[in-house]
Amino acid sequence: MPRYAVLATHSLTPPAPGPGAEAGGPTAVVLLLDGAGKAQGPPAVVARDRLPAAVAALEEQGVRWVWERTTDWYPDLLRAGADVSRAHDVALCRTILRFSAAAADTAYVRDLRSRPVDDGLEAPAHLLPPTRVSEHQSALFEEPQDDSTAAEAVAAEFRDQLAALPPTPAGRRLHLLLAAESAGALVAAEMTHHGVPWRRDLHAGLLERALGPRTPAGVRPARLEELADQLRVLLDAPGLNPDSPQELLRALHRAGIEAHSTRQWELEEFTHPAIAPLLRYKKLSRLHTANGWAWLDTWIADGRFRPEYVVGGVVTGRWASRGGGALQIPHAVRAAARADPGRMLVVADAAQLEPRILAVLARDTALAAAARGSDLYQGIADLGFGGDRAHAKMAVLGAMYGATTGESGRLMPQLAATFPRAVGFVEKAARQGETGGTVSSHLGRCSPPPSERWRAAQRTETAEQQRRADQLARARGRFTRNFVVQASAAEWALCWLGELRRRLRAERAAGRDLGDLVFFLHDEVMLHVPAEAADEVSALVQECARRAAELMFGAVPVDFPVGVAVVASYAEAK
Template sequence: MAATGVRAGSGSELAERTDRADRAEPVERAAPAGPPERTERAESAEPVERAEPVERAESVERAEPVERAESVERAEPVERAESVERAEPVERAESAERAESAEPAENLGAPARPERPEPAENPGAPERPEPPEATELRAQRHAVRTASDPSRIALLLAAESAGALVAAEMQHAGIPWRADAHDRLLESLLGPRPATPGIRPARLEQLHQRIRDELDDPAANPDSPVELVKSLRRAGLSVTSTRSWELKTIEHPVIPPLLEYKKLARLASANGWNWLDTWVRDGRFHPNYIPGGVVTGRWASEGGGALQLPKQVRGAVIADPGWKLVVADAAQLEPRILAALAGDRAMAAAGRDRDLYDGIVSSGAVDTRAHAKVGMLGAMYGGTTGESGRMLPRLARAFPVAIGFVEDAARAGEAGAVVTTRLGRTSPRPSDAWLDVQDAAGADDATDAARSRARSAARSWGRFTRNFVVQGTAAEWALCWISSVRRRLWSLDAPDARGRLETRPHLAFFLHDEVMVHTPEAQADAVAAELRAAATEAGRLIFGDAPVQFPVTVAIVDSYDQAK
């Protein structure tokens, strides 16, 4: 398998990059218990040769089966697997707690296909070149077969395949969106729609004038960060930026209207009337999803900001008459993923049959739920200052296995090593610039400043790898969850649906650890039950019989804002 971070290019360039990467060995992060182990990386393996990149999964041709109103049970994960193949082989054989003998595709509800007979040879026919997709698929199957733990990589590829189908179906069906409700929400917050594009709505204009009055500066421009900083400094305020967190630390009459202006201006720009005219058609918002668009495996979107819908406009997401929205949210997903990854039974017990953060408080580790949450976020994201830094030692004493797990991942990143998720997705290697900084610090004549830069860069990369193992595995769990949900929804009895996606319960939205199903009202309770069962199934697929629960909160509502 190709090592992540190795660039395509000349032989000398590839050799130089590989030589530098060899200085640090990878740390495998997929084991269900114990700290990550350093293992030898198969540097002798050459990158898999590809004829050309396969088209992105969000391409139009992928949605063709949806347009024909057919249910596609399985698709070969050719394009999505290309990014997964970068994963190093998983070495920890004791991971067989999961049902290793089961085919991952079958686990996700896709029946295995019988082998097709080879076509009869025709000596007189001209030889046709193999399609690049076939070349890629053959290379991927070989990579899976030769991996040290094929079942995990195969499960990840199957989940990526099912996720790509989910993305195609959700883009086709769209999110139910009432343009009239959206317009009313905007008017209530911003005032009437301006008659001329580019003109500030009435509320923004009022705030703009108040900002100028409070600063006694008729030229103050809150739409320009550079000009605004100058205006704030002329008023005697010591600021370095216009970021909200910095402004909130300042006591001055201009701060409240300025913060409100920033919030409403963001709404008008990102989800205002122009957004409404561009993205909502016939009562639906059709986002362009990019499965695996983030390096950890999380999804991204292209245009429309589907994964950043602000609370102010969620009231426009309204179910059709006679239908309901069933919204499910995985509770404390990443901390629970960490408990399962590390095999920390104490943390698993803290979250059994209750809110995990409440359980951490009951364990005596910290005194409040807020402290439990900020401490766990600090552990997973590398927060070592403030409240998170103060809570971290307490959590380390209560849950040494889990905290040790992410600490080991951070140390691996600081050393320039790679880490992997539960199913084998590998983190990218540090850049050449990062390696140059470390090289400079190791030189005999290195200055104190050079060593300081190297330590800072190492800690920064360690924070990335610390989070990669948790967030990446959470993304894998979420893929298995929505894959199971999709299969279960298609199996629900849907009278008069005639197989069409839009006329039966279907996934309408997915955001990291949250899903929304649009369903006829009569089937809402059944959908809610399937969402919970699918979460349990996802945990079992990835972690076997590990004693970690993955509960989801489910709300049956008429509009999205009612679910929160």
């Protein structure tokens, strides 16, 4: 029985067939592997129109798929009605193994680390497939076979990645991280496939009420033009283009408003009749630019918003997105994210996740005690800040993000006295970064080492060079200070997503539809579920959060509460 199935592009097939190419021509190669990653026979070439059926047949045997990138294969398989339960994303795992201190010191890992830090990361040169071609026969797919060296290259790197996982506690945590990252790639593809239910008519109505009727591209909507006219009068600037920061600043200065920028927080410090309409203009302009009619035309199709998520798109392991602003859907348009008839949205977010992660990482029993409840900041305030929640939150965020001057700096001594292990933990991470060291998340994702440019900047001769070196060192310290917490929180979220996906698939396999994951943002998930299953899914989301903590940390005295809202519209969730 095979344990793994490598899927790669056929070495003789161009990525995009030209006009007249045979629709069913060979496009993919499948190579079956045993538990040690050893091939169980020759690779099989699979025709394009037979790949979904081939994948489904191997899914029944319980294989884990191994491919270079999930995005190369899974979106097309989903569109063809074939999904997979487990996968190993070689490219995502390569990125993690490159820097992880938990990885074994193998030739493969040394090769990855030999690349300059600023370079991109592709497959090691010695694993690129040769060009020789031979022929075999396949009993599994009944297709003529090729030597399919691309599949063999992926299998070779997969074996190298398995060999880089030492049989130690750190190695086992790293193995969990690779599995969670790969599962996250499956979740991301499935969320794009399912899409967030989105009512185009509601969105268009929101825009018309806020901005006025739709105008041609390049023409301001009526509300914006009205506000622009008001600003021209109030600032005595007849030709003002309020979309130009330079023009706007000059007009503000001529009117006696000595702002250094057009940011909202700075403009709000001034008292002038033009400030209120200017802030209104900026808010509506952002709506028009970021989520206006052009966004609606580009990103909403068939009643769904389907952004493209980038798993591990941030160095800490947080996700990013390509286009559509998926990670910052503004409240102004959330009412358009509305469940289909007979279904509801289950929106869940982990409460104050990063400080709870810090309590576990630092093994700070006092902070762990403060975290036993739904409001960690109030627990911290009651222990060390006389009940002042705002001061407690400011101090904790300052400690994690490096904002240790001003009010945050003033509160830091009290925080350190109350939670010495937690503060000492992030301070140590900051010192490591400032001196050019690296830090690690709980499961083994490590911060990249400093670039040669950074190291060169630390070699100083003049006072000005020393000042610049100190600035760079402090900036790197702020990065590593937060990396240990944010990266570990991202791992917890991956485990949460993976467990949710596993449970939903198990229920579906048993004939019960509990809905789909459709959206994820750092510590928040959205599911589109049958209305009658909403309460059950709400409980499942919370159960999976507890399971994620157990999977990562074992039994720890820190709660990871999850707030859940069952709503018809995303706007009702918060």
